Amino acid sequence: xxxxxxxxxxxxxxFPREEHLAWHLARLAAEPVPVDDDVADMVVNRVVDNAAVAxxxxxxxxxxxxxxxxxxxxxxxxxxxxxxxxxxSPEWAAWANGTAVRxxxxxxxxxxxxxxxxxxxxxxxxxxxxxxxxxxxxLLAGIVTGYEVQVDLARAISLHAHKIDHVAHLGPxxxxxxxxxxxxxxxVTYQAIGQALHTTTATRQSRKGDISTWKAYAPAxxxxxxxxxVDRALRGQTSPAPIWEGEDGVVARLLDGPDARYLVPLxxxxxxxxxxxxxxxxxxxxxxxxxxWIDLARSLGRRxxxxxxxxxxxxxxVATSHHTHVVxxxxxxxxxxxxxxASRETLDHSLPYIxxxxxxxxAWHHMGSYTPERAGRPDTVALWRTVETVEDAEWTRRYHSxxxxxxxxxxxxxxxxxxxxxxxxxxxxxxxxxxxxxxxGRAEYVAKLRTLAAGVVADEEVERFLSVVERLPxxxxxxxxxxxxxxxxxxxxxxxxx
Numbered sequence: 001x002x003x004x005x006x007x008x009x010x011x012x013x014x015f016p017r018e019e020h021l022a023w024h025l026a027r028l029a030a031e032p033v034p035v036d037d038d039v040a041d042m043v044v045n046r047v048v049d050n051a052a053v054a055x056x057x058x059x060x061x062x063x064x065x066x067x068x069x070x071x072x073x074x075x076x077x078x079x080x081x082x083x084x085x086x087x088x089s090p091e092w093a094a095w096a097n098g099t100a101v102r103x104x105x106x107x108x109x110x111x112x113x114x115x116x117x118x119x120x121x122x123x124x125x126x127x128x129x130x131x132x133x134x135x136x137x138x139l140l141a142g143i144v145t146g147y148e149v150q151v152d153l154a155r156a157i158s159l160h161a162h163k164i165d166h167v168a169h170l171g172p173x174x175x176x177x178x179x180x181x182x183x184x185x186x187x188v189t190y191q192a193i194g195q196a197l198h199t200t201t202a203t204r205q206s207r208k209g210d211i212s213t214w215k216a217y218a219p220a221x222x223x224x225x226x227x228x229x230v231d232r233a234l235r236g237q238t239s240p241a242p243i244w245e246g247e248d249g250v251v252a253r254l255l256d257g258p259d260a261r262y263l264v265p266l267x268x269x270x271x272x273x274x275x276x277x278x279x280x281x282x283x284x285x286x287x288x289x290x291x292x293w294i295d296l297a298r299s300l301g302r303r304x305x306x307x308x309x310x311x312x313x314x315x316x317x318v319a320t321s322h323h324t325h326v327v328x329x330x331x332x333x334x335x336x337x338x339x340x341x342a343s344r345e346t347l348d349h350s351l352p353y354i355x356x357x358x359x360x361x362x363a364w365h366h367m368g369s370y371t372p373e374r375a376g377r378p379d380t381v382a383l384w385r386t387v388e389t390v391e392d393a394e395w396t397r398r399y400h401s402x403x404x405x406x407x408x409x410x411x412x413x414x415x416x417x418x419x420x421x422x423x424x425x426x427x428x429x430x431x432x433x434x435x436x437x438x439x440x441g442r443a444e445y446v447a448k449l450r451t452l453a454a455g456v457v458a459d460e461e462v463e464r465f466l467s468v469v470e471r472l473p474x475x476x477x478x479x480x481x482x483x484x485x486x487x488x489x490x491x492x493x494x495x496x497x498x
Contacts, residue, residue: 001271006157006262008252009245017190020242021264022197025172026190028266029145029179036272040473041442043143046108046119047126047469047483048445049281051082053107054100055485056285056366056452058083062213063100066220068493070096079127080484087481090124090131091227097123098220104366105215105348108281109288111323111399111409114154115166117219118173118279121146124223125177128230129480136475138181144273146177151275156264160327162255163204167222171200174226182230194239195229196222201254207327210336211345278404281440283432283448285366289324290354291430292410295437297358300413304423307415308360310382314418318351319392320411321399328354329389338385340376347375352387355413356380366452398428405435457487 004024009015017023035043057063070081070092078087081096088096101107101123108119125142128134134142150173159168175196179189200222206214233239244250251260267273284294306312318329325331328351336342337350347353347370357369360380368374375381398408410427417423431437432444446466453462468475468482475482 001265002268003263003265006244006264007260008258011247021244022193023190024266025149025176025193026186029176029189030186033273035140035144039144039274039276040140042276043140044469044472045442045445047122048449049107050101050119050122051485052449052452053104054082055456057100057103058456058487058490060103062216063103064491064493066096066099069498072498077131079130080481082484083487083490085486090127091224093127094124094227095220095224098223099216102219103216104285105287106282106285106366108279110151110154110279112155113158114160114169116150116154116169118147118150120170120219121174121177124174124227125181128178128227129181133477134181135477136472140473142177142181145180146173147276148273149173149176151278152265156262160204164254165202165204165206165218167218168201170219170222171196171226174223175229178230188233191233191239192229194241194243196226197243198240199225201250209334211343211349215345280433284364286348286354287328289328289409290351292427293351293355294358294364295431296427297355298362301359301362310379312417313383313386315416316387317414318389318411320389320395322391322396323399325389325391331389340381344370351389353384355387356384457485461485
């Protein structure tokens with residue numbers, strides 16, 4: 001790997017375009033590099049994973065609305081929309097599919113200086129591939145680029161520290177992935193990256209307090225913006241530059257300010273793009289930093305059933321990383337994280353709630369664990385309100401470690417019982433993590449799809465999809481429309497402008 005220095009440049013400073021971060025990313029996207037076999041296999045896994053979580057969300061209100069918006073924009077050749085037949089304008093297909101993938105907070109993640117869900121790159125790249133008549137090899141290369149750019153940005157540039165939403169890394173990565181897919185020259189992709197970043201910077205209020213349905217739309221909006229940015233760049237339109245480094249650019253005005261300095265790691269010319277292998281999916285429908293805690297809570301509840309009764313528990317203290325404490329823990333200072341009437345989007349970002357329910361139920365369900373009846377159960381509310389998180393310096397250090405063998409997303413729980421006993425246990429990573437107790441492989445991804453599609457998509461349709469996606473690198477252009485799933489009995493979208 002090499003590093004690219006990113007710092008603010010004065011307008012009068014000699015700063016040639018070839019040194020702009022956007023140009024480095026555009027050059028990366030334009031370089032044809034063979035895809036390693038294990039990387040290609042993981043891309044297939046993540047396309048399966050996206051399909052699984054998307055079909056599970058097809059009846060959810062944000063997904064129904066986004067799908068309705070896409071259906072109002074039929075196009076030829078167009079792109080597919082999950083759940084329904086037909087072809088639609090690619091930016092709207094990216095919007096609808098991106099919303100479906102994100103709605104249940106159930107797909108892959110990468111956590112470093114910044115948070116990210118790199119599989120959010122797949123819907124826009126796939127939509128453009130279908131519309132533009134590209135083949136499976138081009139789609140594969142585009143997805144690999146999207147992952148590489150988003151992960152590399154997330155390794156180096158923190159957005160959340162300045163309350164900027166993490167999709168500000170997704171707009172540029174999706175634009176870069178589309179650039180690779182289409183074989184665009186660096187000049188075109190450079191302009192698209194700049195436009196995509198400029199139009200996708202927003203605050204993190206979408207993930208704060210009473211979290212709204214926009215949480216699912218935010219990455220879909222970034223994917224849609226990336227498609228539109230590429231279209232404008234292909235038409236010769238330009239972007240603000242230097243978009244990151246300018247005196248009034250993203251770094252100077254939204255991030256660490258005029259004195260900032262970041263070192264962004266990027267592959268050397270010709271070096272394989274392998275960032276996808278550093279990412280990890282979710283076994284449970286909840287924010288990634290809750291995954292290990294669900295596994296530990298399930299295990300604790302089975303081994304110590306007395307912990308499920310709030311009458312026995314005086315206090316539950318979760319010592320964890322700074323990120324976990326302030327994003328989904330009590331360090332967020334959001335009273336909604338303890339509110340039984342909170343939205344599902346809020347509850348899946350409440351570690352106190354998640355820990356209490358997983359402890360009592362010994363299980364986690366993408367729908368049942370979030371129902372108002374489940375959240376409002378009096379014994380759950382009582383147990384839930386005993387749970388508090390604190391930051392632990394060692395778990396924060398491990399969270400940020402560059403050594404993947406010690407990088408951790410868990411912590412230590414101390415449960416004080418009324419009778420004076422104390423139960424103390426630790427967990428570093430989720431069971432499904434590559435270093436966890438039960439790492440996900442192809443069989444687990446396929447099982448996740450079959451489980452989540454049950455009752456939504458016919459079994460034969462699931463098997464048809466699997467027979468197509470497992471050949472993704474070799475698919476002909478006319479076969480890419482098989483990378484979707486059609487369902488029956490979906491709710492009709494509410495009316496809008498379109």
